Amino acid sequence: MQLSTKHLLGIKQLTASDISLILSTATQFKEVLQRPVKKVPSLRDVTIVNLFYENSTRTRISFELAEKRLGADTINFSASGSSVSKGETLLDTVNNILSMKVDMVVMRHSASGAPHFLSKHIPAAIINAGDGINEHPTQALLDAFSIQEKTGSLAGKKIVLIGDIMHSRVALSNIYLLNKMGAEVMVAGPPTLIPKYINEALNVKVEYDIKKALAWCDVANVLRIQLERQNQVLFSSLREYNMAYGISRKLLDELKKEIVIMHPGPINRGVEIDSDVADGNESIILQQVENGVAVRMAALYLLAGNKPD
Numbered sequence: 001m002q003l004s005t006k007h008l009l010g011i012k013q014l015t016a017s018d019i020s021l022i023l024s025t026a027t028q029f030k031e032v033l034q035r036p037v038k039k040v041p042s043l044r045d046v047t048i049v050n051l052f053y054e055n056s057t058r059t060r061i062s063f064e065l066a067e068k069r070l071g072a073d074t075i076n077f078s079a080s081g082s083s084v085s086k087g088e089t090l091l092d093t094v095n096n097i098l099s100m101k102v103d104m105v106v107m108r109h110s111a112s113g114a115p116h117f118l119s120k121h122i123p124a125a126i127i128n129a130g131d132g133i134n135e136h137p138t139q140a141l142l143d144a145f146s147i148q149e150k151t152g153s154l155a156g157k158k159i160v161l162i163g164d165i166m167h168s169r170v171a172l173s174n175i176y177l178l179n180k181m182g183a184e185v186m187v188a189g190p191p192t193l194i195p196k197y198i199n200e201a202l203n204v205k206v207e208y209d210i211k212k213a214l215a216w217c218d219v220a221n222v223l224r225i226q227l228e229r230q231n232q233v234l235f236s237s238l239r240e241y242n243m244a245y246g247i248s249r250k251l252l253d254e255l256k257k258e259i260v261i262m263h264p265g266p267i268n269r270g271v272e273i274d275s276d277v278a279d280g281n282e283s284i285i286l287q288q289v290e291n292g293v294a295v296r297m298a299a300l301y302l303l304a305g306n307k308p309d
C-alpha cells in the first residue's frame with residue numbers, strides 16, 4: 001500500500017486510509033524499536049535534511065533519531081548560524097542544499113504555508129514539522145497513535161483539546177485527523193483563545209467551562225499557551241489562566257471517571273497543567289514522545305516509497 005500524496009504537508013491533505021496506513025506502519029516500527037538492535041536499513045542511501053527555521057526539542061530529535069533508525073544519512077540545518085542572516089531566501093537555501101544530492105526535506109518554519117510553497121518549487125519529498133499556526137501533522141499522528149495504544153481505538157472516542165486553540169498548529173492537525181478517523185472533538189478554553197465559528201468550520205463542539213469539558217471527554221489534550229504568537233493581551237495573567245483553565249489534580253479528583261491526559265510539549269508547568277497532573281498516572285505525555293519516533297519512521301519510510309523489511 002502507498003500514501004496518496006508525495007509530501008506530508010498537513011493532515012488536511014491525507015485520506016483516512018493514509019492515516020490508517022501510517023499508524024499501522026508505525027506499529028511495526030515500534031516493534032523494531034523494542035529490539036536490542038533498533039535499526040532497519042529501509043532508507044539506506046537516502047539523504048534527508050532537517051531544516052529548522054524555528055526552535056524545537058522533541059520534533060527535531062525525534063526526526064533525526066527516526067532517520068538514523070532507518071539507516072538514512074541525515075544533515076541538520078538551523079536558520080540561526082546560517083547564511084539566512086545574510087539575506088538568502090528559503091528557496092535559494094533549499095536549492096543549494098538539494099544540489100548536494102539530498103532526497104527528502106523535513107521542515108519547520110514560523111511562516112504558515114512555507115512547506116506548501118516549497119513543494120511547488122523543488123522535486124524532493126517534504127515533511128512539514130510545523131508551519132506557523134497552520135499544521136503540525138506528525139504531532140497529530142503521534143497523538144492519534146498514542147490514543148489508539150492507550151484506549152484501543154480512535155472511532156467514537158471523545159477528545160477535548162484544551163487551551164490556546166487560536167494559535168495552535170497541533171490543534172488544527174488534531175481536529176482534521178480526529179474528524180477523519182471518526183472521533184468526537186471538542187475545543188475548550190477562554191473565548192479569546194478559541195476562533196469564532198470554529199464549531200461550524202471544523203465540526204467541533206465548543207465549551208468554555210473546563211469542568212464540563214473534562215466531564216465530557218475520554219481524553220484531554222492540553223495545549224501550551226503560545227505567548228510568542230500572541231500580539232495582544234488575550235487573558236489577564238498566567239496565574240489567572242491557571243486558576244480558570246489550568247488542569248489541576250483537584251479537577252481530576254472531582255471527576256467520577258478516569259481520563260487520559262496528553263500534552264504535545266513543551267509544558268508550561270503551573271500554567272496550562274499542574275506538575276502532579278503532568279507527572280500523574282493519567283498522563284501519557286512521555287509515551288507520546290516515545291511514539292513520535294515510530295510514527296516519524298513510518299512517515300519517512302512511506303514517503304520514500306519502500307516496504308518494511
Ligand code: CP
Pocket residue numbers: 055056057058059060130136139264265266
Ligand atoms: N511538540 C513539539 O513540536 O515540540 P518541539 O517544539 O520541542 O518540537
